[in-house]
Structure formats: C-alpha cells, structure tokens
Amino acid sequence: MRSRAEEAITTPIVTSPPRVTRRALQADAKEERRQRILAAAEKVLLAAPHREIGMAEVAQAAELAKGTVYLYFPSKDELLLALHERQVEDLFRALLQASEAGRLDFEGVLELVDRHALSSPLYLPLAVRCLASLDAAVPSAVRSAYKARVSAHLKQTGHALEQHFAGLDSGGGASLLFSSYSLILGMWQLLSPDDAHPYPLDFRRDVEQALRALWRGRVAPPSN
Amino acid sequence: MRSRAEEAITTPIVTSPPRVTRRALQADAKEERRQRILAAAEKVLLAAPHREIGMAEVAQAAELAKGTVYLYFPSKDELLLALHERQVEDLFRALLQASEAGRLDFEGVLELVDRHALSSPLYLPLAVRCLASLDAAVPSAVRSAYKARVSAHLKQTGHALEQHFAGLDSGGGASLLFSSYSLILGMWQLLSPDDAHPYPLDFRRDVEQALRALWRGRVAPPSN
Amino acid sequence: MRSRAEEAITTPIVTSPPRVTRRALQADAKEERRQRILAAAEKVLLAAPHREIGMAEVAQAAELAKGTVYLYFPSKDELLLALHERQVEDLFRALLQASEAGRLDFEGVLELVDRHALSSPLYLPLAVRCLASLDAAVPSAVRSAYKARVSAHLKQTGHALEQHFAGLDSGGGASLLFSSYSLILGMWQLLSPDDAHPYPLDFRRDVEQALRALWRGRVAPPSN
C-alpha cells in the first residue's frame, strides 16, 4: 500500500473537491456499482433460475473482474442475499403503497404477491436458495441484521394490515403475513420443481385457494 | 442346494450365524442392508443436519465400502431421497393409524406432525434438501415415481380426513394436508435456520397457530 | 469344499462314464464356454467398437455371472487379447488356404486383409487396444506366448509368400507381411478415429495404394 506522502506526489493536481462532496460522490459511485452487480446477477439468474450461478458469470455480466465483485460483496452467498433482499423490499414497498392507498385487502395483497413473487421466475427460487444458505454460509451478524430488517418490514406492514381487518389483534398482522409467506414458499417447493408442470399453471390457483383459507381463518371471512 | 440332512451334518452345532451376514444374498437380506445404509445416513445426518454429507461418511458409518453403497442406491441424491421418503411414509402411516382409531382431528394430526416432523432435527432439513435436488439431480423417472407415491398417500389420507370434517368436499382433504405441509415447510425455513434460536422454541407454537388458522378457514372451526 | 465322502453320497447314481471321455467332455464344455464368452465380448464390442467395454456387459451378454467369466479368462485384458488373437488366426488361416490354392499374390492377400481386417469394424480397434495393453497389463509370460504364436504364423505364411515372389529371400516374406500389417495398423489410427470420416471411404483406397508401393519396393513390381 502506498504511503500518504506518495499519494500526494502521484496525484498532485486534483486537490479541490470538498471532502464531504467527494465522499458522497464516492459513496454514490460505490452504491451504483453495487446495484450494477446486483443487476448483473439478476440477469444471469434469470437465464437459468434453477442452476447455481458462478461468480465468474456475474462478474462477466457486470463487465467487471471477478476480484472486483468481492470489493462490493464479501461472498457469493451475501451477494445473492442482497439481491433477494432487494426483491423482498420491493414487495414490502408495494404493500406499503397499497396500504397508503387504502387497498390492503386480501385481493390487493394477493395481486401484489402475484406480481412480485408468484409470477417472477426469480423470486421464489432465489428465496429458497438464500434461506438455505442463511445459517450454513452467512456470518451470524449478517444473518441477524437481515432478519431484523425483514422483521421490521413485517411489523410495519403488519400494523397497516391490522387497520384493515378488525379481527387482527396487535401482532396479528405480522403473524398473518408471515404465515402467508411461509405458505407460498412451501407450496412453491412442493409444486414447482418439475419440468413437467411449468410455473404458473395450477400454482397460482392453489396458492390463492390456500391463502384465502388461511386469511379466512384469521380475520373476518373475505369475500369468497 | 444341500439337503437338510447334509446341513445337519456339516453344521452340527451352531444354529444361528455367529456374526452379521457378510453378504446379502437373499432378497430380505438385501432389504435389510438397504435399511442399514439408510440408518447410517440418518446417523451421519443427525450429527450435522445442515452440512452436506458425503458418501464416504455414509459408507463408513454403515461399515461398508463406498462402492457397496452404490449397489443399493444409484446416487447420493437418491439415497437421501429414499431416507426422506421413509420419513414421509412413517408420518403417513401414523396418520392412517390415527384415522383408523378415529383420532384424525386437528389435535391428533398436529400431535403426529409434531412428533414426526417438527420435533425431528432431521425431517425438515432433509425435506428441503431433497425437494431442492428433486428436479436438478434426480432422473425424471425417479422424480415422477416419488411424486406419484406421495400423491397417493396424500389422496388416501385426504379421504380419511374428509370423513372427520363435514366442511371438506372431495379432494379438500388432500388439499388441506398439502397446504398444511407447505405451511410447515415454509415456516421452518424462515424460522429455524438460526443457531441463536434452536428448534423447538417458538417454532412449534407458531406453526400450531398458523395451522389452526388454516384449518379454521377450511372446515368447521376447530376447538380454539 | 465338499469331501470325497460327501460327493459319493450326494451323487450316488451317475457312476458310469469312463474317465478319459469324461475329461474330454468337460474339456469340450469348457472350450465351448470360452468361445461363448468370446462371442459375447465380440457382440458387445461390435455395438460400440470404440468404447471400452466392461466385464459386466460381457458377462451379461454371455448370460453368465461376472465371476464366471473370470473362471475362463484371468483378466479383461487377456479376454480381449484372446478375442483379438482369434481374429488374427482367422486371417492367417485364410492366408494359408489361399496359399494352398495358389492365390497368394498381392491381390489375393489384399482381398483377405480387406475382408478380415479393413472391412471389419472390430479388427483394428481391438488390435490397437490389445497392443496398447500388451506390456502394460498382461503378464510377460502371456505376452511372450502370444508373440511367439503370432511369430510362428508370420513365419509360416511368410514362407508361403516366398514361393510366390522370387524377389523375396528367406525371411523376406515374414518381414513383408509384418511391415504390411504395421502400415495398416498405423494408417487406421491416423485416418479412422474421426466421426467426420466414417470407415471405408478413403481408408481402403489409401491402404491399398500404400501397400502396393510397399510390396513393389520389395518384390518384383506387382500388376499395377
């Protein structure tokens, strides 16, 4: 590593930009790179949602060297976890927006879940893969932080849900969301991994039916 | 083949074999050896339910050579699948017995599910692992056969379930079992993979709560 | 193993056949089995002349157990060598017959070589395979015996050849046969191993051309 003195010599001219701005710019650039890598991983994964992808592929798709990827993500598992979390947050964001628009009823939630997860060729395979690696390969600090963030989303959206359904007591919203999510995850694993039955055939319908029952058992019976 | 008389002469005293049969020539001895390998795999897996085990470990635990294991199972994935299926069948068998004893209500099912799956350190991790490998690594013929067997169990137990709950129409029993199973599988993945929260703490309770809601939404409301 | 006394008891009736005949019958039966195994190996090999075959395949094709094959051939290499030698002897036998019929000129030899080796999908691949294993995997005693037998054939046929060509001195016939054989073997390896150029296209023609030159260089110029 080069000493400060050296640096002063080799970068003699560019002195100007104020510290804060510079840092901010760098931070922006860094975040941009991160997103670019995630986008690359997503692209690669979309081409073959089931196959386990390699870091070389991701790096190539991001037009970066393999080593560079490791400057932004400490491991493959955490890279994939970050991608997964981005998708989770997209879903929660959509749910919150629906909540603000007063459309957080069963149909509204189902539609968003369908759009973000059920119909995405990526969401559920990636979710399963990441959950499997969570405790085997991810440092516990990272795992805990991830779980805490998801919990917070869950709690927040759960609260919103409780506004819409009188039958839900405090915490009941988060709990309902959680079990709904579990249900979807489990059903996908039991139904989807089959080339004979491509994705959306019965899966969408079966999930809807089960979710409807689950919600009916929790809150005042929905339309059905 | 030697006559009984001869046998009496040449093996005069020792009636039962002094040691475990070294070679499995009869069909039942072969089945026994198969089970022994499965037991060995189970033992190895129990020591570290999360880690991916190797065939060498299994062979060693079974006191057999690596190649011998491959006489009984064509691949690691199919060995694990067989182990998983054995556990699945144990559960279904227990459910059928409960059905015959007229105890196939929610509490009865929950208790059996708890005993066989929730409380087993093996069942759910193995289930997830096998489901993940089902389409990636298992020949489609084997996959289809496995699915068909499980479907048959599901249908049979579903029918039995429909006897107990007037609210279930034909096929509703299997469907309810299926979504219950999905729910458990999903919740396990979301909750369990954490060394900080060892298995049975909240998991059991949360699963019960969610299952109860699911069933309540499907059939005449259970006790709760 | 059973004692003589036991044998006397368990095979009480069949006493008659004279020793010699019996041995001869057994020897015949044994030889028949040997040939049957060789035929099975040939059949398997014909199905895929390039692939390395397994003893299990041979045993199955011979409708015998794997272990039984080892009662007749001490190893896979020697089994294949025996098969190869049988083909070599077929060729030599045909050459001798041609010699006795006075047709051991170039055209006659070429025709027989073509029929037995060039046109056979088995001969040359097997020859190369066996030659490769000769010193690596075959006991030296077996190797020497094989070489001696082939040398004898070579010498005998060489002598016959010398009758037809005044230009050949003593030993020249065997030498010419030997180099002809080498030429064919080498050309096959350089030309054949290609899916793009299936066997008989140019190979036959090129071999003939080269052989003709070789013979022309040795003896009084042949017809061409």
Add this chain to the structure above:
Amino acid sequence: MRSRAEEAITTPIVTSPPRVTRRALQADAKEERRQRILAAAEKVLLAAPHREIGMAEVAQAAELAKGTVYLYFPSKDELLLALHERQVEDLFRALLQASEAGRLDFEGVLELVDRHALSSPLYLPLAVRCLASLDAAVPSAVRSAYKARVSAHLKQTGHALEQHFAGLDSGGGASLLFSSYSLILGMWQLLSPDDAHPYPLDFRRDVEQALRALWRGRVAPPSN
C-alpha cells in the same frame, strides 16, 4: 503504474526480480507458463512413458496448483495433445530446414525421423495415446483444428519432397510421408511394447528397411 522514480525509491537496490514471476500477466509470460507446464508433463511422462499420468503429478512437477494447470489447458487430453503436437511440429520444422538445405533425400528424412521420433522414448507412446483419445475425449472442434494443422504441415513438407523426387506427382509427397508415418507408428506398436526388447535394438533397423522398401516402391529406387 508507478513511475521509474517511485520504483527507485520503494525498491532501492534490487533491480531484477529475485525470483520467478509469481503471476503471468503478460501474454508472453503466459506462453512461458504454458511451455513450463508442457515441460513438466514431458518430464513426468519421461519417467514412465507407458503409465497414464495424472494432472496432480504434472502440476506438482510444474510447481503449480492443480487448478492453475486448468487455466492453461482445458483437460488432460488436450494437455497431452498439445505436448504431442509440439513434438510433431519439431519434427516438421526440422524437415523443412533440411528441405531448405537441400537434404530432403531418404537418408536425410530417416535421420531426422530417427532423431525426433524413433530415438525418443516419448514420441511414439505419446502419439499412440493421443491418437487413441482424439475422437473419444477431445472436442471435435479441437480435433479438427489439430488435424488441419497436421495436414497443412504434411502438405507443405510433401511439396518440398516432390522437388527432390521426380517420381512423385502432386500430392504424392504428402501421401508418401503419411504412409511412412503410419508404418513407423504401426511397427512401434507391434515391436516396442516389450520390456524384454528395449527400444532401439531391432526397431531402428526394421523401420529403416521397411521405409526403404516403401520409398523404393514410390520413387526412383534409392541407393539401398
């Protein structure tokens, strides 16, 4: 990149790198490493020309990790093929040089063939091994490219040969070279694989005799 001045400061005394470059970053360094691996393979092979070598041995001999070898050669078969081709090219290069020096008569060719192939403990065993694996284990694109390169060499040297021998028509040179090569390859397999008769005894003499006949049959009779 650091300026010369800087370098002078940070690495004040030692001018040339004290040890072999650890990383091959430049194209020529990469080529050098490729050659080093080939040299290592050659060394290992020389120790036991018949035995099938392993990549681990090659890597160890090259003082590299096993994985590194795979950065330069996609498979063992292609590594060996590259080594073989290097030897083939050495031979063709020598033939061309002889041609330019006007010494491409029979004696000249024989001497070069002797030096490069017959007397090398490596050349012919490796040639046979590579020819055997060419269609079984090498991607067809690689195979075709290899064959094309050898064909080009053959054609070029064949043309040169035709200058020296009036009796050779167009294409006759390549054809003569080709059959000569076949003859050598075949004779080596028939004669050499024997520990009782180490290489150079009769082999050299027999090859010469056969080649002489082959050439005599093609062109104006050489001295003999």
Add this chain to the structure above:
DNA sequence: CATGAATGAGCGTTCATTCAT
C-alpha cells in the same frame, strides 16, 4: 463350478476466494 455381492483405489474437474500486481 457358479454366483454376484463386496471391495476401494483412483481421478479429473470445479469454483469460491485470495492476493500479487
């Protein structure tokens, strides 16, 4: 003689990660 279950050494290849440049 016949069987076929059991053996176990042997190996090429991948790929996440590191670190010299």
Add this chain to the structure above:
DNA sequence: AATGAATGAACGCTCATTCAT
C-alpha cells in the same frame, strides 16, 4: 480501486477383481 492469475480443497462415481456362499 481494480484486476485476473493462482489456489487447492472437495467429491461423486466407476469397475476390474475377489471371495464368501
């Protein structure tokens, strides 16, 4: 910060041969 060459542990599977039955 960026690169990409180097690393090396990890592993499932085959199959010729043996030998208990």
